[in-house]
Amino acid sequence: MTSMTESLITFQPMGRRIPFENGGTVLEAAHAAGIQLHAVCGGKGLCGKCKVQVRGYESYTEEETKFFSTDELEQGFRLACQVIIDRNLTVYIPEKSIVRKQRILVEGVTRQIVLDPNVQKIFLKLPKPTLEDQRTDIGRIRDSIEPEISRVSIEALDELPSVLRDSDFEVTLVLLGSELAGCEQGDTSQQNYGAAFDIGTTTVVGYLVDLTTGEELAVCARMNPQISFGDDVISRINFGQARENLEKLTNSLKACLLEIIDELSEKANVSTDEIYELSIAGNAVMHHLFLGISPRSLAVAPYVPVVKESLSVRSDLYGKRMYVLPIIAGFVGADTVADLVAYPFDHRLRMLIDIGTNCEVALGTKDHILACSAAAGPAFEGMHIKHGMRAAPGAIEEIEIDDDVTVKTIDDEKPQGIAGSGLISATAEMVKWGIIDSSGRLQRDHRFSSRIQDEQFMLTDTISLTQKDLREIQLAKGAIFAAQQILLKTYGAEVTDLEEIVLAGAFGSYIPKESAKMIGLIFDLPTENIKSIGNAAGVGAKLCLLSKAEREQAKDISEAVEYIELSSRADFQQEFMDAMYFPHSHMELFPLVKRILSETSPYFAE
Amino acid sequence: MTSMTESLITFQPMGRRIPFENGGTVLEAAHAAGIQLHAVCGGKGLCGKCKVQVRGYESYTEEETKFFSTDELEQGFRLACQVIIDRNLTVYIPEKSIVRKQRILVEGVTRQIVLDPNVQKIFLKLPKPTLEDQRTDIGRIRDSIEPEISRVSIEALDELPSVLRDSDFEVTLVLLGSELAGCEQGDTSQQNYGAAFDIGTTTVVGYLVDLTTGEELAVCARMNPQISFGDDVISRINFGQARENLEKLTNSLKACLLEIIDELSEKANVSTDEIYELSIAGNAVMHHLFLGISPRSLAVAPYVPVVKESLSVRSDLYGKRMYVLPIIAGFVGADTVADLVAYPFDHRLRMLIDIGTNCEVALGTKDHILACSAAAGPAFEGMHIKHGMRAAPGAIEEIEIDDDVTVKTIDDEKPQGIAGSGLISATAEMVKWGIIDSSGRLQRDHRFSSRIQDEQFMLTDTISLTQKDLREIQLAKGAIFAAQQILLKTYGAEVTDLEEIVLAGAFGSYIPKESAKMIGLIFDLPTENIKSIGNAAGVGAKLCLLSKAEREQAKDISEAVEYIELSSRADFQQEFMDAMYFPHSHMELFPLVKRILSETSPYFAE
């Protein structure tokens, strides 16, 4: 079927065959056949990415001798962009030469993304300047790659002439977006790393990511050092009003991130020089405080942030470029945006709850999302709770009450205190067995009454849950549930419309779902419709390192999500009070829980 | 002629009248009438720029009360964008409200340019956040101005919340291109300054410019401190090969620019905080060394620069943004680009000669320009000349020989030495009166023979021109003239096609034109066709501060000018040797000079 001026090109191992014009290149033919080959130099024979093997094609270009040994040339290895079609050819394409979508596995969610990081490293064997070729160093580079360079950093300019000449013009370019940010001797294109951060009010988590594979190489978590200036966002906002305090807050956080970067690079044995970009997600207050932006505007109604959109700036963390995810509103931050990037909403009606010191709730489908924020306080992180502690070995994470009270600790160590999940579990068991009533008051007429001592319930010989602890839990869960209720009402939906509850946040994954429903922390959905996606904010920040398309996603989310300010809602106080009951003052909202309780607790008997 | 839904709007004092739809604004009507009013907020009543006076229009908006007193409102002052047309109106437009082209007077050249600096300062009275208006600070600003903001600097973000709230939301924005770079309390829009620099091999000149008027407020010149590392570009290139030397070169230049900035701001009584942008023109070597770019690539053929295009970067000169003009080639730099910006070529064939330690020559018309560079050396700047000195009080700048030898010094002070112009003048007089012959050798058979002592000619009792000095002058002018010859040949033109010679450079203005022709420094054109345009490189740098269009010009020039590398020309040596003669070994090239000499000097008798 081919005319005199066409040849048949067969691609193996895919077995695809197409006719293609003589005079064209094998690279062009491959694209025409729907096979996308790597070709960062745009087919100029400079990047060596488009390697193929061709049968019985003797000639080769000077460029090809730079990438192949004589042996390899004899075996038919060629650069697809250099092979001019003049006869029927069979072309074998090695796996490595093909552009593929990558399946990225992250905790809780698996997403298939195109690995297309903002940081690109391109290895090139450049032609050297001659009397006939007097292009500038930058001009030479511009002409040799496909991606357009719109800016050149002054650092890149400063190192360029020496790097080029010391490496005999075989260099790896570092592109950040369309900026030429650096230039390294030889082929370092495989050493390309980024670090993603989730800056929470209480915890900062960093991830080291290999940008060439998408793999996570190390994780490192630290306490947010700002804790010494205040437990929750409100106290930090107040503290940060004064210029010198703001500096303290900002600097402590920067020092923390630097430590994390050092630890990550040590753990993964990666030089900090090879980390080219940071991606930062944090709630709105952390966002401002980290960037050194005064939180003044977040202190007074209507709580407007100074800036919502994402920022790409040079940090003073080793001078690395930094992508800061966009935020949604004064109290719904980049962590929520990152959650939604990690676990994109589809057509089903979903409620996403990111439980931290500040709790963000989002409700909707891909077409319309509402979000709000509830000041839960740090109770679930063990603060203000008599025997509260962080989720560390020895922390009680589960409690079972039947004949006796059984506690399960992390790593089965001797009980040291109660973790957030333990608090929820204990409270749920106490509600279930009538140790507390619906209003949260400790009761004495049950078989564990001997464990009630001085307004506290002894879980073990030494560890107890006090009446005051229970009040803290009621306040926290009341705020979180009221937020969910208001969103549902505003959306104009019923509980029965809700198809999925998604629990996010470092702590979210450990929440015992049955217990969470029992105490009325979340709506009473069948457990199979409740999903834990772990620290999705960190995942979202990682995805934004790995793919520019995910940054577009983040932008769209930040613009599209509708923010609901709870403090401006006349019905919030009522909802909050109703939600402080266990599970709720309107029992009809919790039909599944109600059925259980009616059998186990005297306070819920029909 | 107006329908029911149209009214007649009369604009005074221009007396223009048009019908315009009711419901439209006076601002829209003015534009429709071809009268361009200032309107940086795009007609939102926030910038107060569109002030007009309207007869008998009682109502006014809340925005207008922010800009006018009750008295003014009663006198009919209004914001054109707020006046809704509902009847025939007569509108008086104050001078200040109209956008005009500005005539910018600069030394030597007057250009009419649209004042459109990259730095824009916009004063706004912003609406405050309320429960109904929860826009972010940045969103609020974006919505309030016409120019689009594509980036926000982290510094602007950091100061924004406090500046807005401390100034009751009446602020002046600082835009650098489309970047929001800063925010100041109150109306500071009239304090908007920039500094332009011409970095020469020997001299650095700085200019302070008022970006709201185009006026030059102060000038300050300093020796280039790199002189202590080498006189000319070649020795600096060699010295700058080693990293630590490069740093010395770069840092000394930065320190020099900082001193100049300080002096400029002191002279003009302008705070350095109010200088928002620097514009830098320099030859290619200065360009690289100033930016800290290794001059390695300029050390070996084919002498490619690392980068040609303009750069917009943050400097470490008080952290100011800096626009660096583009260059043309390894030895034709931003100074030449700036010359051509200051004095754009038109349809006539022109030769532009920028005489400095390095001499750049450009030839052509607006359609095609050739350029090259000649290593003239610093002789005309007084270096390597026995009694050479810079153009300072007491420097001989002119010599006349008739009955006696008369010297004229700068400021008529006691002669201290010879300036560049004096060198040319003295040499010309000596050629004219046969004190030297065509080959430059000192002769003794003339009436001033008593002034010849030890191979030198005494200009005064103490100041002389030596045979060695004359050789330096011959080398310098030989190189400069050979460059002109080669360009003319390459262009395919004859001397007779040449319509104008333009002398640029700080020194260029002081060159005595008749003498320059007499010694063969420039072609023998009628004096009225020889023009001095002064330090055009500085002027070009200033224009680039004042107008973005001029930056576009600079870009086009840098891309379009064709560079001729003299060292690769086989005919250069011959041209150079021929040009070392006074005026030239081919006398027919200098018909006017020849006629004079044939009457005054025995060495040129017919």
Ligand code: FES
């Ligand atoms: S595309 Fe073939 S070598 Fe780059």
Ligand code: FES
């Ligand atoms: S255009 Fe009228 S106030 Fe800005």
